Amino acid sequence: MxxxxxxxxxxxxxxxxxxxxxxxxxxxxxxxxxxxxxxxxxxxxxxxxxxxxxxxxxxxxxxxxxxxxxxxxxxxxxxxxxxxxxxxxxxxxxxxxxxxxxxxxxxxxxxxxxxxxxxxxxxxxxxxxxxxxxxxxxxxxxxxxxxxxxxxxxxxxxxxxxxxxxxxxxxxxRTRDWTIDGAHLVERCQLFTIVALGETIMASGLSMAERELWTPPALLAFLVSFLCSIAMWWLYFGTSLKEAEHAITRSDDTGRMGAYFHYIHAVLISGIIITAVGTDLLLENPMEHAEGSHAAVMIGGPVIYLLGTAVYKRVAGGRFPWSHVSGAAAVLAVGFAGRFLPMLALAGLVTLALLLVGAGEKAGPERGLV
Structure with missing residues (x-):
């Protein structure tokens, strides 16, 4: 690069x-x-x-x-x-x-x-x-x-x-005729993902900068949002550069594989953007009950991201992480109870689900993968 x-x-x-x-x-x-x-x-x-x-x-x-x-x-x-x-x-x-x-x-x-x-x-x-x-x-x-x-x-x-x-x-x-530099393509996609994750970091920092008082709920909401950003980084970069690069270079159709990387990232990164919007909503009113569009954003972003990273890992690593699907199901289940919870509690449970999925993969790479 x-x-x-x-x-x-x-x-x-x-x-x-x-x-x-x-x-x-x-x-x-x-x-x-x-x-x-x-x-x-x-x-x-x-x-x-x-x-x-x-x-x-x-x-x-x-x-x-x-x-x-x-x-x-x-x-x-x-x-x-x-x-x-x-x-x-x-x-x-x-x-x-x-x-x-x-x-x-x-x-x-x-x-x-x-x-x-x-x-x-x-x-x-x-x-x-x-x-x-x-x-x-x-x-x-x-x-x-x-x-x-x-x-x-x-x-x-x-x-x-x-x-x-x-x-x-x-x-x-014909995509078979496209000469692809696998390492370069993977690095470019990874960098753009970092750029998108930077939006969740900025949302947290700017929201705190605009607050007049750093109350305990606001500080706790900041911590939850920061941990959510770490969890998303963890879930994506658990797939190594070499592993993703080899998926392209070993393919019989490197052009098509490269195109798949772009298609997947368009969806995956949209989940990050939606999550950043949820971060703004959380830090604005952490103790307000999560209802309607607010709850949909706070749940929808992480679900899209989990499913997007699952497909990415399948394409890049050759294994489908069913733990991501389980995590998405858990986040949706939390969402159904969201109208009874303040946004801080909802965000905390969603972040916990993301962290557990990431921890499960690190504890045993073979777990939840086929």
Whole structure:
């Protein structure tokens, strides 16, 4: 991993904060759908950039310049997030399309037609251009009608790799032909996970900074939220870099395996973002009873994360950790009793479940794995 890539990821610290705060202030079904679209857009922007730096050296002047140009657009995309469903919808769409289509067009322009990846990038450019039409159309229409256009746009970019970016006249790519640097891809995904976990840390710290009095319930809530962050880190990084790298390099289809890593992380990291929102709610009113959308967020984030890390460990390590499924079931069971508990108690029980799952894996790696 290079310094250019680390620098690029700083933009996503800002983007994730913007997205999680958007969900925090719009805890409705529509708010969840809108946040999901914005999150997948952010992830796809990062994912397509990660593929570029996996295939091409980011230390060369051309790719370094491309990374920095993409950073500027990604920063504007993040800045537009709070009003993406309002007055800045078109600005969000134009910056996002400029980032996705511009990056692909630059690679197509730079690569000689004989390069093995040239046909692949022509197909990628075709699909991000199709998606771009829906992004821009959504930005132009009334905010009431924006969601359907942007859902189609996300699906175009998220699903097209599953079919080799197939397009009439251009054929389709075969993932077996994609040359993947397994170590690099795994490191990039791990770093983004750290960036996302940083949002849960920031949520805890900022909430305490804004409190006038550090009361015992507030301090206990802070401790619970901090332990929750540690538990999530523990559950993810229990899978070693070498183990995940070997899963890619040993595969008969390294390209498809690499794509699986990206698909899984899009879901897994969404669980972290939702958990960060739950942390904000907890530290704001730790003794308030957990009801409705508040309880759903505090339960939903950890459940998504547990199931996401379970699938990740299955793909990366070849073993499915049933302990994660048991942990998710325990968290859901706690959720059913949530309306009778203050948020502090609910969060404490959820964190305990996460810690027990992690401790069980460390105590005996073979336990709960098949």
């Amino acid at each position: 290079t310094n250019e890539e680390l620098f690029f990821d700083l933009v996503y610290v800002f983007a994730i904060t913007q997205i999680s705060h958007g969900l925090l202030h719009h805890l409705t079904l529509m708010g969840v759908l809108q946040t999901a679209v914005l999150w997948f857009a952010a992830w796809l922007g990062w994912q397509y950039a990660a593929w570029v730096t996996n295939w091409f050296d980011p230390r060369t002047p051309a790719i370094r310049g491309l990374i920095f140009s993409t950073m500027a657009l990604a920063l504007l995309v993040g800045a537009a997030v709070p009003e993406a469903w309002g007055e800045r919808g078109l600005a969000f769409a134009l910056c996002y399309v400029g980032m996705q289509a511009g990056r692909s067009a630059f690679i197509v322009w730079q690569l000689p037609s004989s390069h093995p990846l040239a046909p692949n990038y022509r197909r990628i450019l075709g699909w991000v251009s199709i998606a771009g039409c829906f992004w821009i159309a959504g930005g132009l229409v009334s905010p009431v009608w924006r969601l359907p256009f942007w859902i189609v746009a996300v699906l175009c970019e998220y699903i097209s790799p599953m079919f080799g970016f197939a397009l009439p006249g251009l054929g389709r790519s």
